[in-house]
Amino acid sequence: MEVALIKEALAGKPSAAEQLTRSNYRLVFSFIYRMTGDYHLAEDLTQEVFIKALAALASYRMDGRFDSWLLSIASNRVKDHWRGQRRRPTVPLSEQDAPQEDEINSIIERQSHIEQINKAFGGLSPVQREVIVLRYYHELKLEEIARITNAPVSTVKSRLRQGLLRLRDYLGGEGL
Numbered sequence: 001m002e003v004a005l006i007k008e009a010l011a012g013k014p015s016a017a018e019q020l021t022r023s024n025y026r027l028v029f030s031f032i033y034r035m036t037g038d039y040h041l042a043e044d045l046t047q048e049v050f051i052k053a054l055a056a057l058a059s060y061r062m063d064g065r066f067d068s069w070l071l072s073i074a075s076n077r078v079k080d081h082w083r084g085q086r087r088r089p090t091v092p093l094s095e096q097d098a099p100q101e102d103e104i105n106s107i108i109e110r111q112s113h114i115e116q117i118n119k120a121f122g123g124l125s126p127v128q129r130e131v132i133v134l135r136y137y138h139e140l141k142l143e144e145i146a147r148i149t150n151a152p153v154s155t156v157k158s159r160l161r162q163g164l165l166r167l168r169d170y171l172g173g174e175g176l
Contacts, residue, residue, distance in 0.1 A: 002066045010057055017057075020066075021050050027067055027138070028074050034133045035078045035126075037118075045081060049074045065144070072148040075130060082126060120170035128163030131156055 002023075008016035028049050033042035053073050060069055121129065127149070134145045142160075146153045 003062055006057060006060065006062070006066065009054065017054050021054070024067060024070055025050070028070055031071055031074050031133060031138060032078055034137055035075075035130060036081070037122075041081070045074070045077050049077050052077070064147075068140070068144050068148055071134070071138070071140075072150075075148050078130075079126070116171060120167050123170060124163050124166055128159050128166065131159045132163050132167075135160060 002020070005016045005020050009020055025046065029042055029046045032045045032049070033039060036042055036045070049070065053070055056073075060066065121132075124132070130149060131145055134140045134148060135142070140148070142153050142156050145156045149156065151159075
C-alpha cells in the first residue's frame with residue numbers, strides 16, 4: 001500500500017502525499033519528542049522532516065522500509081538541530097493531569113521516579129539515547145537502527161549496552 005502511495009505522490013497526487021504524512025506522523029513525532037523532550041520543537045522538526053522527505057521522495061528505494069527511511073531523516077534532523085543549538089538536549093517530566101486529594105502521595109512517589117528516570121535518561125549521550133529510543137520505544141531491530149544511524153551493528157550494540165549500563169548505574173540497578 002505504501003509503495004502505491006509513494007508512486008502516486010511521485011506522480012504529483014497531493015492526496016497521496018497527505019496520506020503518507022498522516023499515516024507516519026505519529027511515528028516520526030514520537031521519535032523526535034523522545035529525543036528532544038520538547039513538544040513544540042518536536043512538532044516543528046516533524047514538519048521539517050516531512051517537507052524534506054516529500055521533496056526527496058524520488059531518492060527513496062522501494063525495497064527498503066519507508067518508516068525506517070523516515071526515521072533516518074528524523075534522526076539526521078535532530079542531530080542538525082543539536083549541532084545548531086550547541087547544547088545537550090533535555091528531557092522534561094511528563095505532563096500530569098490534576099490529581100484528586102487521595103492520589104497526592106501516590107503521584108508524588110511516581111513523580112519522584114519519573115524525575116529519576118528523566119534525569120538518568122538526560123545523562124546519556126545523544127547517540128546512546130537515540131539507540132535506546134529506537135530499540136525500546138519503537139521496537140526496531142538492531143539492523144534497522146544501524147541503517148537509521150549510519151553505524152555498524154556492532155557500534156549500535158555497543159551504544160545500547162553502554163547506555164543501558166549508564167542507566168542501571170544511575171538508577172542503582174532498579175528495574176534494569
